[in-house]
């Protein structure tokens with residue numbers, strides 16, 4: 001008999017992590033799987049950051065840290081926000097968490113009451129929807145179009161707002177579409193929100209530095225949005241530090257205080273060594289990670305050009321992050337190698353079984369016509385993966 005809570009029974013398993021686990025399992029069985037499912041840089045953490053962690057261990061950083069993070073780390077985050085985003089935050093407005101994921105979970109827990117609606121422009125990052133539900137919020141999906149680079153327009157936002165709307169959550173650069181909202185596009189959304197002063201925004205900027213077009217803009221840079229925006233960021237992506245688990249927010253101080261209180265009962269704060277290393281990462285000039293961004297940019301060109309040779313893949317040009325999100329609905333209803341493909345999950349499973357390439361179904365991101373392919377893999381792996389996909393589909 002299932003004795004688990006409704007809360008956990010109703011929670012979806014993270015599709016990205018599930019696919020990564022499945023790929024690992026098949027590899028252990030001896031299958032030559034190419035993993036293009038997980039969004040994690042395939043680079044090593046830069047040496048100067050690793051050295052800072054080693055130094056922290058040797059300096060006996062081993063005690064509980066302040067729940068919201070070391071003061072000098074929070075200071076480094078304040079400097080980073082000013083340097084990169086033109087945002088002015090003070091110490092009480094910063095909270096360091098165990099990854100941006102926990103930062104998001106804190107926000108949901110402290111902001112949402114049962115039934116509060118959270119607008120999620122689709123496609124959204126896989127965990128938003130379940131993090132919201134876990135705090136009894138109601139995700140409201142807004143479908144966008146590939147022809148508008150999967151961006152939500154002001155009209156679409158306006159139409160989705162109800163008296164129950166509490167928040168909007170989006171990422172820019174976006175996981176999974178790679179789209180980057182321009183200042184003008186964000187202004188149009190902000191203009192709608194001026195009519196609805198009780199709606200708060202989560203601006204997830206974790207891919208900020210992995211931007212191939214330049215021009216990253218933060219919603220909180222608008223004076224009239226600053227008090228209603230929570231800026232989420234972290235070191236996982238830009239510094240190849242996914243396993244170190246450090247994320248952070250800049251927020252109105254009453255929200256930051258609440259996240260601090262929440263975290264005090266749940267984790268007691270993020271890992272001390274990783275926090276010390278993050279100071280070094282954030283203090284470095286962003287040019288120190290340019291070699292990774294340049295490589296992602298080359299891979300983007302490579303994968304776009306290879307995908308354009310496969311019939312039935314409609315792909316927009318991502319401007320940041322390291323994903324492509326092709327619409328593959330042309331395959332729905334077709335039977336290939338005895339397997340009928342009715343939806344994106346079938347398609348992703350087909351690629352895993354017949355091409356030995358792991359991707360993630362778009363359904364997990366709120367768009368059932370697409371799949372997500374991560375190009376955080378070597379150029380050779382990308383070439384081989386697309387060759388296999390092409391062969392399996394022909």
Ligand code: PMP
Pocket residue numbers: 039098099100101102125171174175204206234235236242245246247
């Ligand atoms: N936001 C987005 C858009 C992401 O893609 C991810 C995935 N890593 C996260 C948040 C969470 O990042 P982390 O917990 O590793 O900081």
Ligand code: GLU
Pocket residue numbers: 014016017037038039040101126127175
């Ligand atoms: N954010 C990454 C992804 O979307 C890592 C996996 C996860 O945190 O869910 O693949």
